[in-house]
Amino acid sequence: MRGILRRSFLAACAAVLFCGAAVAQDYPSRPVKIIVPFPAGGSNDIITRIVAQKLAERCGQTFIVENRGGAGGNIGAETVASAEADGYTLLLTAPPPLTINGSLYKTLPFDPARAFAPVALIASVxxxxxxxxxxxxxxxxxxxxxxxxxxxxxxxxxxxxxxxxxxxxxxxxxxxxxxxxxxxxxxxxxxxxxxxxxxxxxxxxxxxxxxxxxxxxxxxxxxxxxxxxxxxxxxxxxxxxTVPGFEASSWFGLVAPGKTPAPALAKLRSELEVILKMPDVKKRLAELGAEPGTVFGEAFGQFLAEETTKWGKIIQASGATVD
Structure with a gap:
């Protein structure tokens, strides 16, 4: 009986590993949607389109940019938080929905700390x-x-x-x-x-x-x-x-729904590490006053946690709130 259970367990593990490898090899196998939670034409939108074009060229699939603005970025963020966690719906956003709105809004339709899997810091401004x-x-x-x-x-x-x-x-x-x-x-x-x-x-x-x-x-x-x-x-x-310890910057980061398969996340991260070092991408970002990001995966997740803590304290001290 123990031998049967052990063989079943090993077979299950092998299946998981095989599926993971298949995802890594095949992803993306169809168009990917990147949600921008702010209106078209702004820095967030422009930077997303730069990244989407390069991802499409490297991955051989279309990366569609869709603007869903409103509620300080919460509408677009909720769209991604509730999407199927398969790597085909992503969020590229400025700080508010990931690190600010959780402290600013009385209620949110998603938990910023749990709803998303960190992919990469795309750019800082x-x-x-x-x-x-x-x-x-x-x-x-x-x-x-x-x-x-x-x-x-x-x-x-x-x-x-x-x-x-x-x-x-x-x-x-x-x-x-x-x-x-x-x-x-x-x-x-x-x-x-x-x-x-x-x-x-x-x-x-x-x-x-x-x-x-x-x-x-x-x-x-x-x-x-x-x-x-x-x-x-x-x-x-x-x-x-003049004021030691003062630091505030704007940035743009890419995240996926929280339970997105690790191989899909790894694929995105590896491609972005290459893309953000490309001379033409660096030049285009510089023209926008932005610098390419250098933080990926778990390190980006830690960055988000630190930003959330910092701004949470400032928001609490200011008394700012949005219904």
Missing amino acids: PIILVVNPSVPAKNVGELIALAKAKPGSLNFGSSGIGSTNHLAGELLKSTAGIDIVHVPYRGAAPAMNDLLAGQIPFMFDNIPAVLPQVQGKAINAIAVAGAKRADALPDVPTVAE
């Missing part, structure tokens, strides 16, 4: 602290001094509650110990218009959005929110050079 030229602050230290001299009088804009640009401002508020007031807009464009008009004194925004205005001297870039200086603005210091 520096966030820049910019001020209207009329503001008497030429660096972070002077901006902090101005805020401390007039508590509650300085407003900062953002593309909306829970955006990385909003949370970068909240992070500055907490780490520098200043009282500044958040003014949310419905998108980065109207916030930038008010910054240019002097209706708000400063804001954080992604480098692709601010670079033309900085180069045209319509606004002043006084700091980079990330851990290092931006290649596009090498003379602009980081916030951390």
